[in-house]
Amino acid sequence: MVRRMAAACFLGSLIAACTPAVHAQAKAVVAIFGEDARTAAYVPFDRVFQKSIVEPRAGKLQYYQEYLDNARFPGPEPERATAEYLRTRYAGKQVDLLLAVDPAALQFLLKYRATTFPGVPVVVVGLRTATLARFQLPDDFLAVGLDRDPILTIGMALRLRPNARELVGMTGTTDLDKRWAAAIQATPLPPNVRFRSLTGLPISTIERELASLGPDAIVVTGGSFRRDGAGQAFAGAPDILERLNAVTTAPIFTLYDTGIGKGAVASFSISQEAIAGLGADIANQLLDGTPVAKVVRPAPPAPVPVADWRELRRWGIDEALLPRGTDVRFREPGFWEQYRYHAIAVGALVLLETALVAGLMVQRRQRRKVEEELRQSEQTMQLAANAAQIVLWNWDIERDVIWRSESALEIGRALAQPEQSLAGLIGIIHPEDRESFHRAVDRALQGDGIFESEYRVPGAEGAERWFTSRGRVERVGGVPRRLRGVTLDVTRRKAAELDAQHRRNELAHLSRVTMLGELSGSVAHELNQPLMSILSNAQAARMFIGREPVDLGEIGEILDDIISDDKRAGEIIWSMRRMLKKEEVTHGLVQVNEVVQEVLRLMRGDLVNRGVSVDLALAADAPLIRGDRMQLQQVLLNLILNACDAMASNPKEERILAVATDSGERGVRVSVADRGEGIPPASLEGIFTPFFTTKKNGLGLGLSVCSSIIASHGGELRAANNAGRGATFTFVLKAEAAVFA
Amino acid sequence: MTEGACVFVVDDEPAVRKGLDRLLRAAQLEVKVFASAQEFLLALDHEHPGCVILDYQMPGLNGLELQEVLAARGAHLQIVFLTGHGDIPRTVRAMQGGAVDFLVKPAGREQILPAVGRALEREALQRAQRAQLDDVRARLAQLSPREREVMGHVIAGRLNKQIADILGTAEKTVKIQRAAVMQKMGVRSVAELVRQTEKAGVLPT
Numbered sequence: 001m002v003r004r005m006a007a008a009c010f011l012g013s014l015i016a017a018c019t020p021a022v023h024a025q026a027k028a029v030v031a032i033f034g035e036d037a038r039t040a041a042y043v044p045f046d047r048v049f050q051k052s053i054v055e056p057r058a059g060k061l062q063y064y065q066e067y068l069d070n071a072r073f074p075g076p077e078p079e080r081a082t083a084e085y086l087r088t089r090y091a092g093k094q095v096d097l098l099l100a101v102d103p104a105a106l107q108f109l110l111k112y113r114a115t116t117f118p119g120v121p122v123v124v125v126g127l128r129t130a131t132l133a134r135f136q137l138p139d140d141f142l143a144v145g146l147d148r149d150p151i152l153t154i155g156m157a158l159r160l161r162p163n164a165r166e167l168v169g170m171t172g173t174t175d176l177d178k179r180w181a182a183a184i185q186a187t188p189l190p191p192n193v194r195f196r197s198l199t200g201l202p203i204s205t206i207e208r209e210l211a212s213l214g215p216d217a218i219v220v221t222g223g224s225f226r227r228d229g230a231g232q233a234f235a236g237a238p239d240i241l242e243r244l245n246a247v248t249t250a251p252i253f254t255l256y257d258t259g260i261g262k263g264a265v266a267s268f269s270i271s272q273e274a275i276a277g278l279g280a281d282i283a284n285q286l287l288d289g290t291p292v293a294k295v296v297r298p299a300p301p302a303p304v305p306v307a308d309w310r311e312l313r314r315w316g317i318d319e320a321l322l323p324r325g326t327d328v329r330f331r332e333p334g335f336w337e338q339y340r341y342h343a344i345a346v347g348a349l350v351l352l353e354t355a356l357v358a359g360l361m362v363q364r365r366q367r368r369k370v371e372e373e374l375r376q377s378e379q380t381m382q383l384a385a386n387a388a389q390i391v392l393w394n395w396d397i398e399r400d401v402i403w404r405s406e407s408a409l410e411i412g413r414a415l416a417q418p419e420q421s422l423a424g425l426i427g428i429i430h431p432e433d434r435e436s437f438h439r440a441v442d443r444a445l446q447g448d449g450i451f452e453s454e455y456r457v458p459g460a461e462g463a464e465r466w467f468t469s470r471g472r473v474e475r476v477g478g479v480p481r482r483l484r485g486v487t488l489d490v491t492r493r494k495a496a497e498l499d500a501q502h503r504r505n506e507l508a509h510l511s512r513v514t515m516l517g518e519l520s521g522s523v524a525h526e527l528n529q530p531l532m533s534i535l536s537n538a539q540a541a542r543m544f545i546g547r548e549p550v551d552l553g554e555i556g557e558i559l560d561d562i563i564s565d566d567k568r569a570g571e572i573i574w575s576m577r578r579m580l581k582k583e584e585v586t587h588g589l590v591q592v593n594e595v596v597q598e599v600l601r602l603m604r605g606d607l608v609n610r611g612v613s614v615d616l617a618l619a620a621d622a623p624l625i626r627g628d629r630m631q632l633q634q635v636l637l638n639l640i641l642n643a644c645d646a647m648a649s650n651p652k653e654e655r656i657l658a659v660a661t662d663s664g665e666r667g668v669r670v671s672v673a674d675r676g677e678g679i680p681p682a683s684l685e686g687i688f689t690p691f692f693t694t695k696k697n698g699l700g701l702g703l704s705v706c707s708s709i710i711a712s713h714g715g716e717l718r719a720a721n722n723a724g725r726g727a728t729f730t731f732v733l734k735a736e737a738a739v740f741a
Numbered sequence: 742m743t744e745g746a747c748v749f750v751v752d753d754e755p756a757v758r759k760g761l762d763r764l765l766r767a768a769q770l771e772v773k774v775f776a777s778a779q780e781f782l783l784a785l786d787h788e789h790p791g792c793v794i795l796d797y798q799m800p801g802l803n804g805l806e807l808q809e810v811l812a813a814r815g816a817h818l819q820i821v822f823l824t825g826h827g828d829i830p831r832t833v834r835a836m837q838g839g840a841v842d843f844l845v846k847p848a849g850r851e852q853i854l855p856a857v858g859r860a861l862e863r864e865a866l867q868r869a870q871r872a873q874l875d876d877v878r879a880r881l882a883q884l885s886p887r888e889r890e891v892m893g894h895v896i897a898g899r900l901n902k903q904i905a906d907i908l909g910t911a912e913k914t915v916k917i918q919r920a921a922v923m924q925k926m927g928v929r930s931v932a933e934l935v936r937q938t939e940k941a942g943v944l945p946t
Binding site: 285536547554564605608609 | 756757759760761763764766768798799800803823829842845846847848849850853896
């Protein structure tokens with residue numbers, strides 16, 4: 001495959017070179033590389049750019065490469081000279097796009113683009129998200145951050161060398177190297193594996209150290225290795241690897257897949273080619289005329305395990321230990337290739353033909369295999385995402401563009417447009433859930449950076465699906481830059497939840513209706529009071545009017561009283577209706593004291609009839625809580641009715657109901673205490689289970705319903721016997737944060 | 742209705758108290774309102790003519806209990822009950838206790854004023870009867886034992902001669918004693934005397 005691509009690369013350059021330099025529609029792309037042209041790590045970038053950007057536009061694109069040679073010419077002066085050189089060189093040329101291949105190239109362009117390539121958009125390739133976060137990128141610097149973590153490679157190394165007791169981190173001394181060294185050192189290790197650093201040492205020392213490593217050591221390397229601790233410059237990591245691999249007594253693992261074939265045993269990283277492909281994708285969009293703001297950021301590719309078959313053999317590593325899907329390269333070293341050379345050498349036509357046929361067949365199969373594996377690994381995330389019913393997404397806050405992984409989920413289909421703004425996404429959310437979604441976004445951006453929202457998306461034929469999205473805000477210098485996370489289809493769980501909630505509400509309603517049946521006489525009585533008062537007031541007024549002189553002051557007072565009595569009657573009817581209605585549960589801000597008072601008013605007649613007097617102690621500073629008013633009333637009603645029942649056989653002066661609210665740190669504590677017989681100790685446990693009852697005609701649902709209502713409010717209903725007589729039921733409702741009564 | 746009669750309203754519900762107060766005042770009645778049975782009992786003037794409108798369901802002493810207390814104290818106030826629900830057992834109990842009326846809330850002018858009227862009339866009547874009885878009793882108290890003995894025979898329809906025979910005295914003495922009884926009892930005929938003594942529960946001998 002390498003050979004084939006090299007040929008393609010050559011062909012591409014040839015075509016490019018043959019194209020007339022000045023062409024009306026010809027576009028020009030300049031790739032800026034931070035180091036010199038020999039840098040091995042650039043090979044895959046160059047190859048992919050040629051294949052994906054240049055070749056498809058044969059004859060219509062000029063492709064230039066510029067190497068800043070940063071390691072060998074460090075410092076601001078050579079940089080300035082290079083900038084000046086580039087400015088002069090491209091002064092007469094129309095450059096359409098710049099490709100920045102490493103942090104050095106990005107840094108250079110951030111500083112000098114305005115003078116060397118004014119206004120030309122830049123595609124930034126191959127930088128870690130963490131690295132990108134250090135820069136303030138202008139809008140037309142398009143980058144896709146990569147999540148590259150040494151933990152995958154280190155994990156793979158520990159898996160392939162289960163007896164390893166020492167992990168050696170080894171890098172050069174460039175900035176990139178130092179960052180990788182830090183990342184390797186920061187990786188958590190099993191307790192029986194110690195860490196040793198070989199970073200920042202002269203190459204001779206590293207060689208000596210590597211030569212004396214024990215059989216239980218593994219080496220992990222990353223970065224460019226352009227320079228060692230003595231300041232000596234090198235061509236880069238892959239070449240250094242070959243040199244070090246010759247002396248090491250322990251297997252070397254690399255954080256770049258380009259080290260495979262150069263002496264590294266294995267790597268579990270995002271392939272450099274895939275990274276280059278990412279840049280090529282963005283570059284192609286721009287070259288095809290997509291405005292900068294509308295460019296869709298492709299998904300960062302998934303890391304792929306890669307191993308060198310020869311190195312596995314050398315270190316006696318069992319292939320079975322390789323992670324599933326590992327791309328094992330160099331398996332049968334050059335068998336057919338040697339054969340073909342031989343055939344060419346002897347010039348035997350038949351042999352050549354046979355070899356060619358065989359070669360082509362094998363090559364095709366290999367290519368297919370490699371391509372398939374590559375495709376598979378690139379799709380690993382995608383497949384995993386789909387298998388897990390997950391959508392991965394990433395919202396570029398500044399540009400307001402949401403990228404998401406391909407998905408079979410309803411939300412994926414709804415977002416058929418692969419690129420979306422936040423408003424566009426909110427547009428497909430169920431109208432009732434939009435506000436809470438908005439709130440979640442605001443909270444994440446302004447608060448702790450954690451985003452979590454559950455919402456519905458109307459689907460085809462009126463079917464709606466539930467999704468939950470979780471994510472985290474990434475900030476640059478305190479400014480939220482992106483919000484990324486996952487979305488899960490939770491329709492099934494939600495359906496079960498809603499079903500359970502529905503049943504709970506049904507049961508609550510049933511229990512409420514039963515209770516209100518008991519109370520109806522009392523409520524009628526309560527309603528008759530204002531009606532009576534209205535009637536006598538109105539009739540009195542009628543009589544006062546017929547008399548001279550009319551006392552208008554008194555008439556006015558009467559009318560005021562009639563109005564307030566009428567309102568009171570209305571309230572009683574409303575609270576009764578609310579409780580009878582099979583209403584959807586709505587959680588709003590509730591003042592618990594008001595709930596208590598409303599229930600007591602509703603029950604007043606009943607309490608009087610039962611000869612129960614109420615000892616009410618309301619907290620003066622009770623905070624607001626979030627909950628369903630009607631359900632809380634139901635709980636209180638139930639507890640109070642139970643308390644009354646418990647005291648039914650008490651002498652009248654012993655029928656005292658104590659209802660209290662206390663505000664504490666955790667919220668509002670509500671308690672209902674009676675002076676009855678108390679709860680038999682054996683029953684204390686089962687009291688909240690359904691169908692538990694001590695009443696002759698009780699359904700045994702009341703307390704279990706109350707308990708589930710309080711649970712759905714985030715509290716717990718508890719029962720305890722009093723020190724003296726009777727029992728007390730208590731529950732705590734959490735105060736609504738940041739809301740003051 | 743008795744002049745100066747007062748309607749006492751006892752209801753724990755302020756709005757109801759206020760409404761009744763206005764309605765009764767509009768009907769030219771004197772009204773006094775109380776929020777509880779206890780408050781009413783403290784202020785109760787036994788001699789004041791009038792009636793009570795009593796809420797049946799009140800915290801503390803309820804209407805029925807108040808009725809019993811009033812009866813025990815010998816208060817002669819007529820009671821009109823007001824109740825949220827007029828179930829039969831309650832009504833029966835209240836009526837047995839001497840209630841004039843049992844009104845179900847919401848009750849208006851059409852029920853309240855006639856009920857109050859009836860109560861006040863009955864109160865006035867009973868007051869008059871009580872006054873009469875008191876008068877008979879006072880007169881009876883003035884009689885000497887002998888005169889009382891003679892009166893027993895008189896209301897039994899005996900002649901002076903028969904009485905003298907029974908008592909073993911002279912007919913003339915009986916005649917004088919009978920005249921003293923008639924004079925002390927303030928009656929002119931035997932028939933009148935019989936009616937008076939019946940009221941006071943004095944039986945013929």
